[in-house]
Amino acid sequence: MTPNSATATPTATSTSASAPASGPPASRTRRLLRAVAVVACLPYLALKAAWIAGSHIGIPDGSPLFDHRVAMIAANGLSVLLDSCVVVLALMLTRPWGRRVPAWALAFPVWVATGLLTPIMAGFPLQMLARAFTGGPAASSGPRQDLLLHEWVFGVVYGGFIVQGLALGALFVLYARDRWGHLWRGRTGDLPQGAAGRAAGATAVAAAVLALFPFAVRLLWACGGTAGLGAHRTAERTSDFYVLEGLYAALLVSAVAGGLLLAFRRAPALPVAVPLAAAWVCSGATACWGGWMLLAAQAGPDGPADRPTQLMLVTYAAQMTVGLLVASGGARFLAGRSAAARARR
Numbered sequence: 001m002t003p004n005s006a007t008a009t010p011t012a013t014s015t016s017a018s019a020p021a022s023g024p025p026a027s028r029t030r031r032l033l034r035a036v037a038v039v040a041c042l043p044y045l046a047l048k049a050a051w052i053a054g055s056h057i058g059i060p061d062g063s064p065l066f067d068h069r070v071a072m073i074a075a076n077g078l079s080v081l082l083d084s085c086v087v088v089l090a091l092m093l094t095r096p097w098g099r100r101v102p103a104w105a106l107a108f109p110v111w112v113a114t115g116l117l118t119p120i121m122a123g124f125p126l127q128m129l130a131r132a133f134t135g136g137p138a139a140s141s142g143p144r145q146d147l148l149l150h151e152w153v154f155g156v157v158y159g160g161f162i163v164q165g166l167a168l169g170a171l172f173v174l175y176a177r178d179r180w181g182h183l184w185r186g187r188t189g190d191l192p193q194g195a196a197g198r199a200a201g202a203t204a205v206a207a208a209v210l211a212l213f214p215f216a217v218r219l220l221w222a223c224g225g226t227a228g229l230g231a232h233r234t235a236e237r238t239s240d241f242y243v244l245e246g247l248y249a250a251l252l253v254s255a256v257a258g259g260l261l262l263a264f265r266r267a268p269a270l271p272v273a274v275p276l277a278a279a280w281v282c283s284g285a286t287a288c289w290g291g292w293m294l295l296a297a298q299a300g301p302d303g304p305a306d307r308p309t310q311l312m313l314v315t316y317a318a319q320m321t322v323g324l325l326v327a328s329g330g331a332r333f334l335a336g337r338s339a340a341a342r343a344r345r
Contacts, residue, residue, distance in 0.1 A: 026094040026095070029174075030093075030094045030171060030174060031094065033090075033094075033167045033170050033171050034090045034091070034093075034094045034167075034171065036163060036167040037086060037087075037090040037163075037164055037167035037168050037171065038086075038087050038090055040160045040161075040163035040164045040167065041083055041084070041086050041087060041160065041164060042160075043156050043157070043160050044083055044156075044157050044160050044161070045080060045083055045084065047153065047156070047157065048076045048079055048080045048083075049080065051072065051073075051076050052073055052076050052077060052080070058149055058150050058152070058153040059148075059149060059150070060147050060149070060150055063147060063148050063149070064148060065148055065149075075296075082116070083164075085109055085113065086113065086164050086168060088109075089106075089109060089110060089113060089168060089171075089172075090167070090168060090171060092106060093106075093168075093171040093172055093174075093175045094171060094175075098175070099179065103180075110168075110172050111280065111283075111284045111327065112284065112288055113165075113168060114165075114169070114172075114280065114281055114284045114285070115281075115283075115284025115285045115286075115287060115288030115289065115323070116284075116285075116288050116289070116292070117161055117162075117164065117165035117168075118165070118251075118281055118282075118284065118285040119244070119247060119248070119251070119285050119289055120158055120161045120162065120165070121161065121162050121165045121166070122247060123243060123244055123247050124154075124158040124161075124162065125162075126243045126247065127239070127240045127243045127244075130239040130240070130242070130243050131239060131240075134239050180334075180338075182341060183334050183337045183338060183341070184271075184272045184273040184276050185272065186271070186272055187268060187269060187270060187271055187272060188261060188262070188265040188267055188268055188269075188270050188271075188272055188275065189265060189267075189268020189269060189270075190268075191265055191272070199332065200262070200263045200329050200332050200333060201263045201264060203259070203263070203325055203326075203328060203329040203332070204256075204259040204260045204262070204263035204264070204325075204326070204329050205260075205263075206325055207255070207256055207259055207322050207325035207326050207329070208256045208259070208260060210318055210321060210322050210325070211252050211253075211255075211256045211318075211322045213314075213315070213318050214248075214252060214290075214315045214316075214318045214319040214322065215249050215252045215253065217311065217315045218245050218246075218248045218249040218252065218315070218319075219245075219246075219249045221241075221242075221245040222242050222245035222246040222249060224242070227311070228309050228310075228311025228312060228315075229309065229312070230307075230308070230309045230312075233308075233312075248286075248289070248319070251282045251285045251286050252282075252286055252319065252322060254278050254281075254282040255278065255279060255282035255283045255285075255286045255322065255323060255326045256322070256326065257275070257278060258275040258276065258277070258278030258279030258280075258282060258283070258326065258330075259275075259279050259283070259325070259326040259329045259330065261274075261275035261278075262275050262276065262279060262329065262330065262333050263329060263333075276330065276333070276334075279326050279327070279329070279330040280327075280330060282323075282326070283322075283323045283324075283326035283327040283330065284323065284327070285323070286319055286320070286322055286323035286326070287319075287320050287321075287322070287323025287324050287326075287327060288320075288323070289319070290316045290317070290318075290319030290320030290321075290322075290323060291316075291320040293316045294313065294316040294317055294320060297312065297313060297316065
């Protein structure tokens with residue numbers, strides 16, 4: 001993993017009457033969570049700002065990052081912008097004016113943040129566990145490559161991301177419970193037949209069928225296969241690589257499962273919140289990281305050895321599309337429940 005996506009998102013598409021125009025001041029717990037989220041951004045933002053300014057802190061001599069100064073500045077500037085959004089979201093989720101924000105204007109950035117942070121929050125601890133079992137640093141299957149960054153940078157950056165994700169996730173759950181909690185009450189078996197129309201079912205099935213391709217490729221790579229990786233990528237594989245490939249495959253399965261359960265209600269005893277949460281979190285992770293890797297591949301080095309293969313590009317694009325399809329199905333589901341709730345008033 002390196003420390004370094006418009007569509008419908010799984011949320012109601014309107015500012016329903018379920019939310020008041022404003023709310024009381026944030027509780028002590030929410031203020032604390034807000035402070036934690038903001039403070040957790042500072043190490044990452046400071047490092048990125050230093051690199052943009054020309055500092056070499058955390059970057060070893062001979063790092064390939066020095067070979068692409070302009071691209072490095074552009075990528076760091078984009079990542080600073082993205083992480084700065086965490087501060088804005090933390091304020092939006094805890095200030096009274098945040099209740100007046102349209103649902104889509106809040107849900108989309110939170111969905112993106114959830115998608116970008118989830119693989120880091122799950123993947124980094126799993127990578128550390130894998131390293132503990134394999135003994136020390138991740139072992140490469142090829143000759144040792146020049147280090148991009150000093151090892152301590154990853155601990156600082158990913159540790160900050162995990163704290164950000166936990167604090168921001170807790171704030172969003174509290175906010176969403178107050179504003180939209182009625183939309184995920186009950187069990188899937190209690191949903192009316194009209195809650196999942198033909199369009200929702202077709203979307204869920206399309207996502208499941210399309211997911212077979214990126215799932216098979218990710219699983220192949222996680223199990224040691226090298227088809228479509230290219231010589232350069234094959235040589236630099238480590239235990240971290242295998243952990244992430246397995247995680248991406250699991251996220252694809254979870255996203256599709258959440259979408260299918262919402263559309264067809266095959267587990268009637270299951271609380272609605274379970275497949276909805278799976279669809280939200282895993283569609284975000286699948287779509288956002290598929291899109292990020294596709295973008296990074298297009299903006300990467302021009303050397304033939306480093307250039308991504310066609311299979312990699314197609315896999316990233318298919319993964320992103322699956323996430324967007326599942327997200328659109330979740331959005332349709334919540335929009336339908338929101339409309340039904342307004343009709344009963």
